[in-house]
Amino acid sequence: MSLSIGQVAERTGLSVHALRFYEKEGILANQVHRGPGGRRVYTQQDVDWLRMCIMLRMSGMPVPEIRRYTELVRQGDGNELQRLDILKEHQERVRQQMAQLQECMDLITYKVGKYEDYINSIASKAVGQ
Amino acid sequence: MSLSIGQVAERTGLSVHALRFYEKEGILANQVHRGPGGRRVYTQQDVDWLRMCIMLRMSGMPVPEIRRYTELVRQGDGNELQRLDILKEHQERVRQQMAQLQECMDLITYKVGKYEDYINSIASKAVGQ
DNA sequence: TCTTGACCTAGAGGCGACTCTAGTTCCTAG
DNA sequence: CTAGGAACTAGAGTCGCCTCTAGGTCAAGA
Structure with a gap:
């Protein structure tokens, strides 16, 4: 199931602007691919990931640190200790x-x-x- | 007992800059009077008040609302209900x-x-x- | 065909709360 | 008498986190 940016905005409570901003800031575990016309296509996993990021943000984790964490997750297995540290x-x-x-x-x-x-x-x- | 801005900074943890900023923003229950050379002279009461304001700020009360509260206190008796509301x-x-x-x-x-x-x-x- | 509406980009703008600068004044100690 | 240090002012700058603008593409419905 794929979602448009507007749908993701709806179900995360983030604005469309904020979603693009987060992407630019490297806060998406797997990069969003594009549908016809260059439009972003999100998956449920992206929504779940965003929901966690929202929790981290709400509790005051700065964007750069969420990015660091995201990068570790993107790199895949082997850096669990670093993730745990964060x-x-x-x-x-x-x-x-x-x-x-x-x-x-x-x-x-x-x-x-x-x-x-x-x-x-x-x-x-x-x-x- | 009167205190210089530096001493107040020390005992509140606010910077000297922040103290002047708070004053400009109207966040002092009784306005600070000045000593020789135009220097601010604070009292223990000011420090106590500031400590409360720091609590309010720490817990996310915006500066304008602290100002509103401060103004009510400055006005004196009679507006306790409004203060309570805030x-x-x-x-x-x-x-x-x-x-x-x-x-x-x-x-x-x-x-x-x-x-x-x-x-x-x-x-x-x-x-x- | 025209309009509407959701989407796109790059980059500017805004907000809250400080924080810092520049240029002075003043007091105290050496 | 001079150097330091703490204070003063007005106003500019910074930081984090979005939010909005301008100008454009595209698909679907009236």
Whole structure:
């Protein structure tokens, strides 16, 4: 089953622009081949790969590092240790990010609580209690 | 106790440049007054405020929204509901961000596991098992 | 035949958040 | 008196990641 760039955009949530950009940046495990009129033809595998890349991006992996990873995958067997390294390093970064975010969340939740209390105290005064 | 911009940079982790930038962007609850020679003089309160702003930024609140919040605080009492709104909205965004990050983390952890298994299987073949 | 709409390329533009430059001023120590 | 170092301003530059533009091809439907 082959897909047009528009269909891939639909099912990945990326824009058509972004898809071409990602391709130019070397972020596709097997290069997209072309149909009549030079149009890109994608496969389900491409979509799956893109979905993983989206996960990596969402969690803050920079485009050049996704490219490095992609290149390793393209090269084929033999470099699994290097791929693992990239993933583990990123995993650690994500872990830190989450910890940081949790810290922020705690502060925000604390502040929200404070403001809610304050507003409630005002409201109950207003009705004379 | 008053602090120079350099000292504030040290204790917040922001660069001197970033501090001036934040000030220009209206992200200081009470405006910094100036000492001899037009130099900025900060107080501990400023540092505390900045630390909170750093938390907000780290968790992805855009500068304009921090400015809005800051303005409300500067205006003083009476707009607590609006402040609460901003905080709650942001809290929700952070929650979503964390969920997303967790999803990414799960995928990455799954992949790391796969690669580790594969590498171990290769390694044990290599020693003849 | 004409129009519409999806696609193509190369390259410019935009946005958010800093970061840095250039040219000064000012204080302190040698 | 001079050299350093920290501060000042306004504004330009950078970086990452897209996003959009201009100008074009192509196939299908009215």
